[in-house]
Each structure stands twice: as C-alpha cells, then as structure tokens.
Amino acid sequence: MKEPVIGQPGLPPAQGEEEHLSLALANSAIALPGGHTVDLLGTPVQANRWLTERGLAPVDAGMRETCAAQLRSLREQIRSLFASRAEGLPALPAAVRAINDAMTRVPTAPLLQWDDKTGPHRATPHPTTAIVDHALAVLAADAADLLTAPDAERLTACGSAPCNRYLLRYGRRHWCSTRCGDRARAARAYARRTTSR
Structure with missing residues (x-):
C-alpha cells in the first residue's frame, strides 16, 4: 500500500455529511486512484483544523498526537459500524463499545x-x-443517532472503486461525488466496449 497523501483532496462533501458530523468523520480518510489515500486527520494540526471547521474545538486547542490518534481510532470504529449497517451485517462488539465509551466519557x-x-x-x-x-x-x-434513525436505511458506501466514502443515498444516486459518478460510468462504458469485442 502506498503512503498517505497529506492535504485536501478537493472533493465536495458526500451527501449527508453536512447533517451528520459522524459521516464527515468517517469520510476523513479518502482512498484515491493509484493506491493513494488522503488523511484529513493525519497530523495533530490537521485534526485540530478538522475539529475547528466543524465547531468542535478552538483554533488554539493545542492538539497532540495522542488526541489525533483518538480521533482516528473513533473514525475507524464508526466506519466499521457504517459498513455493518450498509451491508446488513452484525456490528463488531468492540466498535459498539467504542461508541458508547466515547459518549459516556464526558459530562x-x-x-x-x-x-x-x-x-x-x-x-x-x-x-x-x-x-x-x-x-x-x-x-x-451523532453516529449513534444516524445508525438508529430512519436515515440509516439510506446509508451506503460510494459505488465507485476505489472510493471508500459513505453517503446517504437520495434516489438512485449511490456515488459520493460527481467525480466518482463519472469514473463509475466510464468504467461501465469501457467494460461494455471490451465485452462486445
């Protein structure tokens, strides 16, 4: 696997991210073509910026690596739960415990x-x-609310490989962005052309 790329990928928010911060968190590690990934929480400064942009931390919070690592760990647990929900599979007990622990750790x-x-x-x-x-x-x-709300029926993974983002599906659209939709359509067209030969 190639090293993660540090920085913004230039993707718009996936459908549902603006209503659900947990969806934005799940999508903060983005798989790109060529085996690259972008981790928006890759460093303490990036993690602090991500939290600040969502009103969850002041600009000068002084984030340390242990704090950024906690955020990345919660992201992986939420991704696990979203994958289980989207695929109709049982959730990992450790992921459920991690969510409950995070919710009860503070007053x-x-x-x-x-x-x-x-x-x-x-x-x-x-x-x-x-x-x-x-x-x-x-x-x-927010993740617990999303997973237990009617919106959970619309939770799905982006249908364009190698993208790993989640979204709330509206209608037939099951891509997180226009870029992913274009890539999926191009791949289908290419497959039809090569199959017809």
Whole structure:
C-alpha cells in the first residue's frame, strides 16, 4: 500500500455529511486512484483544523498526537459500524463499545465552576484532552443517532472503486461525488466496449 497523501483532496462533501458530523468523520480518510489515500486527520494540526471547521474545538486547542490518534481510532470504529449497517451485517462488539465509551466519557452538561472574581458559573473545562473528549462524544452520539434513525436505511458506501466514502443515498444516486459518478460510468462504458469485442 502506498503512503498517505497529506492535504485536501478537493472533493465536495458526500451527501449527508453536512447533517451528520459522524459521516464527515468517517469520510476523513479518502482512498484515491493509484493506491493513494488522503488523511484529513493525519497530523495533530490537521485534526485540530478538522475539529475547528466543524465547531468542535478552538483554533488554539493545542492538539497532540495522542488526541489525533483518538480521533482516528473513533473514525475507524464508526466506519466499521457504517459498513455493518450498509451491508446488513452484525456490528463488531468492540466498535459498539467504542461508541458508547466515547459518549459516556464526558459530562453531558457544563459543570459548576466557582472563582473569586466571577463567583458561581457553569462552564465546560477546556484542557485539550477535555476538548477532544467532548468532540469524540459529539461525534459518537451523532453516529449513534444516524445508525438508529430512519436515515440509516439510506446509508451506503460510494459505488465507485476505489472510493471508500459513505453517503446517504437520495434516489438512485449511490456515488459520493460527481467525480466518482463519472469514473463509475466510464468504467461501465469501457467494460461494455471490451465485452462486445
């Protein structure tokens, strides 16, 4: 397997990513033709940027490799669950445990804080690990919501090899982007031409 490519692939969001952050997370490692992959969470800086763009972390969160690795690990568990759901197969128990663990690791409400200047107030703690734990909880909860909602019936993998992205299918379209749709149509046309010879 070739090394991952660092950077943006220039693909538009797959259908459903704007409504479901977990779908965007699952699609943050993109397989490209030629055996290349693009990992939008490949470095701590990229992971911080990805979270910031989705309102899950401040720009200056100070992401470390362990935090980025936790995010990539959750991505793989979510991808596993999406694959199981899309293919109608049983889920891996470890993937279910990982989602539940991420959802229950952080408090669901801002905690009571008390200091000499402002007195009592409610706030969420902001050390980097708490930010990441909160982001993981939000992403895991979104995955659980998607997997248990009526939208789960439309969850599918992109139908254009080698693409590995997931989407919510609308109508007959089962490609994550126009580029993948064009590639799949071209492959079918090529197969028809070679078969007819």
